[in-house]
Amino acid sequence: MRRNARRMRRIGVQPIASITDDLELAPMIIATIGRAMWRYRSELAPLTLAALLMAAAMFLHANYRPWWPTIAGTAALVAVAVLVGGQWINLSRPIERGYAAVATAFVGGWLAASTAYGPLPLVLGVGAVLLAIPWWAHRRRRARVRVERTLAAWPNIAEAVALAGSRVQSALVDVWGYRFRLALGPGQTVEDAIAKVPALESALGAKRGAVRVQPIPTREANRADVRVIETDPHADAITWPGPSISSITQPIKIGLFEDGTPVRVSLLRRHALFGGATGAGKSGGMNVLLGELTACSDVIIWGIDLKGGMELMPWAACLDRLATTPQEAEALLADGVTILDGRADHLARAGERVWTPSPTMPELFIVIDEYAELVDEAPNAIRHADSIARRGRAPGVQLVAATQRPTQKAMGKGVVRSQMDVRLSFRVREQRDVDLILGPGMLKTGWHAHRLDAPGKFLISATEHDSPRRARAYLLADAHVQTTADRHAAHRPQLDVVSATALERASQPIPDDNQPQPPRHARSEAIQDAEQALEDALKAAPSDGVSVGDLITATGMGRRWVYYRLDELARSERAVQITRGRWRAEPHNP
Numbered sequence: 031m032r033r034n035a036r037r038m039r040r041i042g043v044q045p046i047a048s049i050t051d052d053l054e055l056a057p058m059i060i061a062t063i064g065r066a067m068w069r070y071r072s073e074l075a076p077l078t079l080a081a082l083l084m085a086a087a088m089f090l091h092a093n094y095r096p097w098w099p100t101i102a103g104t105a106a107l108v109a110v111a112v113l114v115g116g117q118w119i120n121l122s123r124p125i126e127r128g129y130a131a132v133a134t135a136f137v138g139g140w141l142a143a144s145t146a147y148g149p150l151p152l153v154l155g156v157g158a159v160l161l162a163i164p165w166w167a168h169r170r171r172r173a174r175v176r177v178e179r180t181l182a183a184w185p186n187i188a189e190a191v192a193l194a195g196s197r198v199q200s201a202l203v204d205v206w207g208y209r210f211r212l213a214l215g216p217g218q219t220v221e222d223a224i225a226k227v228p229a230l231e232s233a234l235g236a237k238r239g240a241v242r243v244q245p246i247p248t249r250e251a252n253r254a255d256v257r258v259i260e261t262d263p264h265a266d267a268i269t270w271p272g273p274s275i276s277s278i279t280q281p282i283k284i285g286l287f288e289d290g291t292p293v294r295v296s297l298l299r300r301h302a303l304f305g306g307a308t309g310a311g312k313s314g315g316m317n318v319l320l321g322e323l324t325a326c327s328d329v330i331i332w333g334i335d336l337k338g339g340m341e342l343m344p345w346a347a348c349l350d351r352l353a354t355t356p357q358e359a360e361a362l363l364a365d366g367v368t369i370l371d372g373r374a375d376h377l378a379r380a381g382e383r384v385w386t387p388s389p390t391m392p393e394l395f396i397v398i399d400e401y402a403e404l405v406d407e408a409p410n411a412i413r414h415a416d417s418i419a420r421r422g423r424a425p426g427v428q429l430v431a432a433t434q435r436p437t438q439k440a441m442g443k444g445v446v447r448s449q450m451d452v453r454l455s456f457r458v459r460e461q462r463d464v465d466l467i468l469g470p471g472m473l474k475t476g477w478h479a480h481r482l483d484a485p486g487k488f489l490i491s492a493t494e495h496d497s498p499r500r501a502r503a504y505l506l507a508d509a510h511v512q513t514t515a516d517r518h519a520a521h522r523p524q525l526d527v528v529s530a531t532a533l534e535r536a537s538q539p540i541p542d543d544n545q546p547q548p549p550r551h552a553r554s555e556a557i558q559d560a561e562q563a564l565e566d567a568l569k570a571a572p573s574d575g576v577s578v579g580d581l582i583t584a585t586g587m588g589r590r591w592v593y594y595r596l597d598e599l600a601r602s603e604r605a606v607q608i609t610r611g612r613w614r615a616e617p618h619n620p
């Protein structure tokens with residue numbers, strides 16, 4: 031090229047070398063700009079969107095002017111959908127959903143107006159800048175971009191840590207750091223990647239101990255999950271983010287593991303034990319549990335707190351019953367057994383194996399704070415607790431017990447301890463307490479609850495948690511407990527009819543005792559009224575009977591209840607089924 035230019039100069043032709051040079055430079059410049067634009071695509075997104083909108087507006091205004099109402103209507107619908115269902119597209123926080131809805135409304139509104147009247151660049155410019163500011167400032171977006179840039183250099187990192195040939199498949203950013211899925215190169219194993227963790231920490235610019243590599247049991251052997259922790263989740267108390275569930279059929283989130291992943295555990299038809307030394311955070315853990323349980327529309331909660339209600343009283347508005355004396359505790363557990371029997375009987379008759387919780391058939395949780403006190407002060411109550419521990423799962427009557435040291439004596443020589451399906455051990459004073467809470471042999475296999483070093487930290491043992499991973503429970507400040515209890519109190523379900531009827535029957539006076547018994551539950555009057563209405567409707571039935579639908583209307587009760595009562599009346603020969611679904615009283619006096 032340069033030789034050409036020299037020759038041209040010699041023959042008197044004006045050199046055009048600079049033009050040719052420029053032409054060669056141009057692709058480089060374009061490529062550099064393109065690369066920079068790609069690298070900063072997230073930051074430039076508002077400007078790119080504004081440019082695209084401008085082009086779209088010009089096109090629509092020129093060709094499809096009458097479309098503006100459709101554009102405006104669609105944008106309004108999308109904005110509402112984003113606001114209402116934004117969590118499904120990863121907009122977990124209300125403020126994010128609000129921003130997305132406002133941005134959608136602005137884009138749609140501007141496009142509709144520009145389609146009708148021609149592009150409005152000034153409005154677009156002002157709107158774009160105003161909406162771009164929160165976008166540029168958004169912490170999670172910036173973190174995502176940073177992680178994307180780090181992982182874009184993965185081929186070099188992989189080379190440096192001797193994992194050449196591995197690829198990053200997907201990455202996810204959260205408040206504590208990020209995780210990514212690694213497809214390992216041919217012949218590389220997850221163990222190879224685990225052995226490279228210190229090198230990975232250095233190459234990724236992470237702190238020592240901040241990288242974890244784990245196999246993915248459900249995927250091929252050459253896939254690994256890499257977790258990079260940037261902020262230690264356990265460094266400070268972790269404020270409870272609010273209830274994570276609305277039904278007991280979903281797993282409860284109690285806190286966070288050290289890698290920032292939530293501790294999820296199902297309490298559906300399971301008993302739970304919270305153990306740990308005084309001040310280790312059991313009551314805090316119980317508060318989180320109660321915050322979640324009270325948010326469930328298919329859970330009824332009873333409490334026993336023999337420390338004068340000190341721990342459970344703040345939740346009183348959400349508890350159907352609270353026992354604070356040994357006598358009350360014994361009566362409460364006895365009623366728990368009555369309900370268990372009533373439900374078991376109902377299940378047997380319905381040919382069902384387990385109680386399926388729903389707002390009309392709630393699971394009953396009996397929460398006992400400091401179980402050892404119950405053993406000391408209400409020893410007669412323990413046989414009821416044993417009974418519930420042994421038989422309560424299928425009929426949906428669960429125990430949640432907290433205790434400092436669940437020795438055989440403290441647990442009442444009964445079966446309660448061994449029946450606990452979910453066990454949380456907060457810090458214990460002595461090593462041998464680990465086995466008392468978590469089960470024999472656990473200390474030896476690495477469950478070192480005596481080494482937990484801050485209140486609220488715990489180890490969890492359950493079917494889905496079979497390795498000792500340190501976790502920290504969320505923390506609910508006292509004021510938060512109160513506001514949560516007040517908020518959830520408005521949505522508590524009522525005790526189901528099967529259980530209320532069982533309690534009702536158990537409280538019936540014995541035949542020669544004419545003294546009326548006090549009602550045991552607020553539902554009793556409503557049930558009596560419904561029973562009376564049922565009997566009246568059956569007595570008034572014509573000779574071909576009254577339909578179940580009419581009985582449901584007459585009693586105001588659900589179909590299950592009506593069938594349950596009809597079954598009982600038929601057994602005691604007070605009602606008879608004439609044809610399928612039609613009943614009348616027996617003997618029949620229309």
Ligand SMILES: Nc1ncnc2c1ncn2[C@@H]1O[C@H](COP(=O)(O)OP(=O)(O)OP(=O)(O)O)[C@@H](O)[C@H]1O
Nearest residue numbers: 267307308309310311312313314485486503504505
């Ligand atoms: N998850 C947590 N995160 C941070 N701090 C916590 C947490 N849980 C409890 N704490 C702190 O530890 C203190 C003691 O906790 P808590 O009362 O729950 O312990 P405990 O095991 O129930 O004790 P006790 O058996 O005496 O009732 C609390 O005042 C609180 O400041």
